Amino acid sequence: MIARRRSTLGILGAILAGMSPAGALADNPIIQTRFTADPAPLVHDGVVYLYTGHDEDDANGFHMLDWRLYSSTDMVNWTDRGSPASLRTFPWAKQDNGAWAPQVIARGGKFYLYAPVRVAGDPDTAIGVAVANRPEGPFRDPLGKPLIAARFGAIDPTVAIDDDGQAYLYWGNPDLWYVRLNPDMTSFSGPVTKVAKPIDYQEGPWFYKRGSHYYMAYASTCCPEGIGYAMSDRATGPWVHKGPVMDPNAASTGNHPGIIDYKGHSYLFGFHYELNFAMTPIHHERRSVTVRQFTYNEDGTIPRLLWWDDRGVDQIEPLDPYREVEAETIAWTSRIRRDRDRPYRWAPGVTTAQEADGRIYVTRVADRSYIMVGGVDFGRGAANFAASVARVQGRPTITLHLDRVDGPVIGTLALKDDAAPDWHSQATTVTGANGIHDLFLVFHGSGDALFDFDRWEFRRSD
The missing domain is CATH 2.60.120.260 (Galactose-binding domain-like)
Structure with missing residues (x-):
């Protein structure tokens, strides 16, 4: 019988403070060794690869220089895979800040990372693309320039490949845009198109298909931000607003969804600020990635979920200690x-x-x-x-x-x-x-x- 996750947060601290461990909490945030944000999970070859932004320890506002990667096969134990890419991956980008929300997709034996970065000499943000032969990277810039120009409100890219092989790249704050990517995944055909956005859309879109339904989840109605979503019967919309997935919470100015199915279960990733509040009662942009399991309704809609709590998710399978x-x-x-x-x-x-x-x-x-x-x-x-x-x-x-x-x-x-x-x-x-x-x-x-x-x-x- 597989062990169910137990409440473990602060047991050692409670003992050292003379407290009973009975008051301990559980397993969100899922990464505690760094501040992480903007989760972008990828399921590949039976593994969840979780790409994240990285808030520096000294961040007051946003201070982000690289992206991080973690992996899991049981949704409980997460292995640090290091930094697969950073601002240095894009020499044309400003190097002092701006490694914002990424997403990675696999195609044809390669992995493509899309990320918004600030362009040197330009006040706006563009979207770059980098390519690797492995999920862990290293990722390299094949273009030497932005894929999506700064003038299109290029922030928070999300990417998916439809059943017919056509790939789509969405992005945007405060508007929602898309292009059709070519099979090389580093160029696009046709116009940059702005679509009618859902009524509470703010930023951080997460585009995917499940069954016959297309989904657009996103950070909603700043600030604070909740998570909303819309559905469509086509990859290009129109997007029909379906309501909130998660209501906003005053303890968190932002949110950013990432949604996957893995080994028969559905998961929503986001973030909160509890590691920051472990250091100080003052709000800083030092975020921590969280996860929650959920079940779709019979009609494909997503249930309304409570705000992130400290409990993680159930372990899918036990860990084998008789290997390295x-x-x-x-x-x-x-x-x-x-x-x-x-x-x-x-x-x-x-x-x-x-x-x-x-x-x-x-x-x-x-x-x-x-x-x-x-x-x-x-x-x-x-x-x-x-x-x-x-x-x-x-x-x-x-x-x-x-x-x-x-x-x-x-x-x-x-x-x-x-x-x-x-x-x-x-x-x-x-x-x-x-x-x-x-x-x-x-x-x-x-x-x-x-x-x-x-x-x-x-x-x-x-």
């Missing part, structure tokens, strides 16, 4: 916790880094921080745990707990000091690991940069 698991595969980290005096507070946590060769790893591992991996299937039992680490200092430990941050201990790996930057494996024995459990890797040591952590795996007892 990237350390940056995370359901939750200790970066925020719940305290008595206010809902959220910053806490010791981890982050991720990317080496020049593209390797992603966990770094800035602090004392009393942790990583939680959801729904790990140990089967009949594990005998050993091994971790690939580097830059070890201060004799840190990795203690392995089941189900809770203070749950049963199945083993402790005492890392040997080795400040060398080379990756190497260290191992320990484990006992009592069988069946399906949430796994907490809890870190202890002196300091806030104890070691770098690349991957881990268990070995069976039989």
Whole structure:
């Protein structure tokens, strides 16, 4: 039986504060190691690839320099895939800011990223396109110039390919525009067309087809923004307004939908600001991607959903620990916790880094921080745990707990000091690991940069 997601937010913080873990929250936002925004999920070869914008840690208004990528096969554990593209991907763009909302689509064995960026020497935003051979990139600009000129209100592109092979690119704030893309996906034919927009349309369109219905979801009626949607029986409209998917909330100035079907379930992605409010009660544009599962109505319409809460979605399938698991595969980290005096507070946590060769790893591992991996299937039992680490200092430990941050201990790996930057494996024995459990890797040591952590795996007892 697959384990259902448990409430884990702030359990460690609650324990450290002398509180009962019973008041802990759950698993939204789904990424805690960075501020993420404008989710653009892509389902490809059985994997969800989640492309996002990235709000810098110092952002007051929008400060965005690159795009990020995360992947999952169970909708609970998300693996950081690094930065597949940045403003440097588009040399003709302003480099100080402006990596706004992207979307990626696959066609003919290649992947196409569409993104709005500010044009050097122009006050407006244009849409660029970049191409990669893998979902993880790197993406490269084949045109050396914008695909969609700045004069067309070019912001928030969304792309889909119809059943007949015709691809469409929509975008726009405050108006809604589209073009028909050519099969090369880097040029278009025919005019740039403005369509009659739904009555509450603002920005952030998400265009897709499901069954016989075409959908246009979008951020609605600024500000604050909710999520609305319209439907049509043609890819080019007319778009018939169907109502709100989610009402606006005063705690969030913006929203941005991304909708997919995956392994028999339907999901809506968006964002809220809870990581920002963990740092400060003051609103900054430091957003955090969220997700909710829903079921379409029989006539294809989308039900009205409540505002984002802290509960994530149910795990689709358990994680196999008897293969190498990237350390940056995370359901939750200790970066925020719940305290008595206010809902959220910053806490010791981890982050991720990317080496020049593209390797992603966990770094800035602090004392009393942790990583939680959801729904790990140990089967009949594990005998050993091994971790690939580097830059070890201060004799840190990795203690392995089941189900809770203070749950049963199945083993402790005492890392040997080795400040060398080379990756190497260290191992320990484990006992009592069988069946399906949430796994907490809890870190202890002196300091806030104890070691770098690349991957881990268990070995069976039989």
